[in-house]
Amino acid sequence: MENNDLLPLEVLCTHYNVEVSFMTSLGEYGLIEVITVNEIRYLNKEQITDLEKLIRLHYELEINMEGIDAISHLLKRVNNLQNELNSLKNRLKLYE
């Protein structure tokens, strides 16, 4: 069964010039979701933007996996707080 949304991990490793072990670690830390079909590992293309960010954090800024994990959690929190702030600002407009 062919799924155009899935990209083989091996191909991504070649494209981004990263080790397979790096991708495996990202999967183990839950930073990306690796999907296995017929013993071939894939990544959904929706995750590519996040993957590119993780690659930059590791290879450009030399941040290890634990650091990337912590940063990802904090960025999610920042994002959630920003959304909450926007939502509260919008609610406040009801009383203006």
Next chain:
Amino acid sequence: MEFIDYYKILELDKKASDDDIKKAYRKLARKFHPDLNPNDPAAKLKFQQINEANQVLSDPEKRKKYDAHGKDWKHADEFERAGRQQSYQRPSGSGSQGNFSDPDFSDFFESMFGGAGGTRSGGSAKYRGQDFNAELHLDLKDVYETKKQTLTVNGKNIRLTIPAGVEDEQTIKIAGHGSPGVNGGPAGDLYITFIITNSTKFKREGSNLYTDVELDIYTAVLGGEIVIDTFDSKVKLSVKAETQNGTIVRLKGKGLPVYKKEGESGDLFVTYKIKIPTNLSDKEKELFRELSKIKDNGK
């Protein structure tokens, strides 16, 4: 054009070793990298300065020139003309190295090193292109339906789909539409923040809408039917007898569409504001007195 102290930017002194420069760059890049500071223009600017400082100080040839001319960098061109023949050339057209676009570098950098691509040695690290930020101003009426709009960003036309129900100050990312990457690095992203003004009589919270409707005292007391405006049409409402002031009625599905959930809409909340009649005629006053007496006698 002001002199830029690259050592100061990287928090180093002039005797810094190559290793010190590398460490300082890494440390500051981790602090100000755009991936770690989303939607922060100040951090982005700082990161560009750090990048520029690193480009100069980590390249022995550039560092030598920078150190030699330092604050007297204005005389660098004379020095160049006298001593050498055009060592530094501006990049011509589309360079194969995919360097930073010129706006990423200060005028100072360009005047000394002849533009972003001047003497960059091959094999340098990949860098992600700069992110672009833009604001798109819309009225609440514009977000009732999904719309397509063409934006021009840095000379490129981008056809944008604005999903119905987008929130005020919501930012969407259009991947890969920022500045091109460096040395094969990925292009930056385009962030569009929607600024939504409201010229309608409806107030909004998420996908729900709120409005006040005046109700005459007779309809409020006796009940009846009224026609009210919804966001895109009119509906007939049955008003129950003895409706109190401030009663809120929910009209399911008459709010704004829920963002990115096709077919789903929020609700419209109508608050009844009962209007007390004024300028009553003698006959009306008489009848109200009569009503009052009936009420008192009924107790």
